[in-house]
Amino acid sequence: MNVVVIGAGAVGQLMASFLAQAQMHVTLVVRRQEQADELNLKQLKRINLDGSLTMQQIASTVDLKSLSQPDLIIIAVKYGQLPNIYKQLTDLPKEIPVLFVQNGLAHFDEALRLPQHTIAFSSVSFGAQTLDCSTVQHRGVGPIRIGIARGDEGVFNKLLHLGSALFPIELVDDAEQMLFEKAVLNCLINPLTAVLQIKNGDLLTNKQAHLLMHTIYQELAEAFVHIKRSIPFSTVIALCEKTAANTSSMLADRIHGRKSEVESIVGVVLQKALGNGYSLPTLRTLYHQVLAIEESGERY
Incomplete structure (x- = not known):
């Protein structure tokens, strides 16, 4: 080929x-x-x-x-x-x-x-x-x-x-469902690691970061009823373990002063959730924090 x-x-x-x-x-x-x-x-x-x-x-x-x-x-x-x-x-x-x-x-x-x-x-x-x-x-x-x-x-x-x-x-x-599920996983990891400036594995070892991640998962599971079946929280934990030493793409963007994909990932999920009648307050706060960091030009 x-x-x-x-x-x-x-x-x-x-x-x-x-x-x-x-x-x-x-x-x-x-x-x-x-x-x-x-x-x-x-x-x-x-x-x-x-x-x-x-x-x-x-x-x-x-x-x-x-x-x-x-x-x-x-x-x-x-x-x-x-x-x-x-x-x-x-x-x-x-x-x-x-x-x-x-x-x-x-x-x-x-x-x-x-x-x-x-x-x-x-x-x-x-x-x-x-x-x-x-x-x-x-x-x-x-x-x-x-x-x-x-x-x-x-x-x-x-x-x-x-x-x-x-x-x-x-x-x-189902291509669209595949992209949605990946976006959900990104929502659980990327904005948190970008705002807190931590590696993926720290979402498991840092108690407060883990609590925030679980809170976001609960919000998403309420807005999208199939999530607990298609993406159990154990899958999120396993992904964090598997990529423990990784720097998420959103954190890498912050480190290098680049515009992140927060709009195309988190913004679209927030919009879909709002269509279902859910505002996802914790995730929405992180979304605006990432945007504020980008607007200020702050780096790692």
Whole structure:
């Protein structure tokens, strides 16, 4: 398969590395020519969980239109960069399948307005961290769940055969529900870690942080009656344990002074809850705290 990955952040680099290792021809589309030049000059390096190093030759470009027609386009940029990507996708052949890899729900309806015949969405739970323009560290194993919103699932069935113990891939039936469940998990971890400036594991060892997380879970379970069945609190605990040493994406954004995805993750969940008649006061307070921190320009 000829796969194009748009976005060379932690998620994009890790996916590109594993796909190239599975004998895919992978091209990374990046924003800066300097990064494209470095990736083309050097190999993409992945530091594995055991400390070993895996290197893959990855082509890189800043111009999506310059590429021959790929078998699959994977979009691994943050939500705020999607409007520019949408414009580029409308000029590409409609037969090219597209896979969106973003947190939150805000992009779901937007993406389905694109002309592409096959559109899928993904929820990733692996841990990854970029160390430089051409090096990514694999920090935790977690499945890549893919939900096909419309079109042909053939290309995604091929991806299933590429999965491994370190890079598991699975298909799910309901793409929107998958994204909602991931957004709920993000709501329970990301804003708390960003405001309190703590690692994921501290949500279990810090009694007050754990109490806040449980309070948010109870609020969500009241607003969305299926949550206790689909996401028991034990699942939240297990995720915090599994990613104990990780810095959440929202905290990483605060550390680096970047705008976070709090609107597309927490804001959309708050809006859905309000439609059900629930305001989620604890989560809403955290939401406004994150926004206030961003507005003030405060860093870690």
